[in-house]
Amino acid sequence: MKMITAIVNKKDTGAVCRALTNEGFEFTKLATTGGFLRDGNTTLLIGLDDDKLQAAMDIIRKNCAKRMQKVPALPPTELAASVYHAYPAEVMVGGAIVFVSDVLHFEKM
Numbered sequence: 883m884k885m886i887t888a889i890v891n892k893k894d895t896g897a898v899c900r901a902l903t904n905e906g907f908e909f910t911k912l913a914t915t916g917g918f919l920r921d922g923n924t925t926l927l928i929g930l931d932d933d934k935l936q937a938a939m940d941i942i943r944k945n946c947a948k949r950m951q952k953v954p955a956l957p958p959t960e961l962a963a964s965v966y967h968a969y970p971a972e973v974m975v976g977g978a979i980v981f982v983s984d985v986l987h988f989e990k991m
């Protein structure tokens with residue numbers, strides 16, 4: 883068994899979740915926040931059999947777009963430190979950030 887942890891742009895969340903549900907996947911949806919942009923995104927926990935991994939990855943790939951997103955202005959205290967570093971005005975976000983882990987044990991009690 884595998885566990886997919888997928889971090890998805892909030893604009894893609896609806897489409898990914900609909901497609902996963904339509905194909906019979908079970909998952910948990912968490913409201914999360916990116917450490918860099920500090921903007922809301924969604925983390926999906928998808929537990930599945932090994933032979934379903936490719937199908938789930940295909941759904942995520944198909945429903946998650948790459949997009950440019952503006953980096954928010956820094957508060958004055960952080961701005962002083964940042965002048966010594968290159969700081970991007972826009973960054974490419976997504977499609978999705980996906981981690982696949984082996985599940986040692988699964989039980990529904």
Ligand code: 2BA
Binds near residue numbers: 917970974977
């Ligand atoms: P954020 O941390 O808000 O990052 C948003 C985008 O900003 C990233 O897109 C990346 O293009 C850029 N970025 C992040 N850190 C940066 C830095 N130190 N300098 C310059 N640019 C930076 P993605 O790579 O597509 O990541 C989208 C979201 O996925 C991230 O939102 C974060 O919530 C999550 N994520 C990405 N990599 C991760 C990792 N290794 N572990 C855990 N979560 C991760």
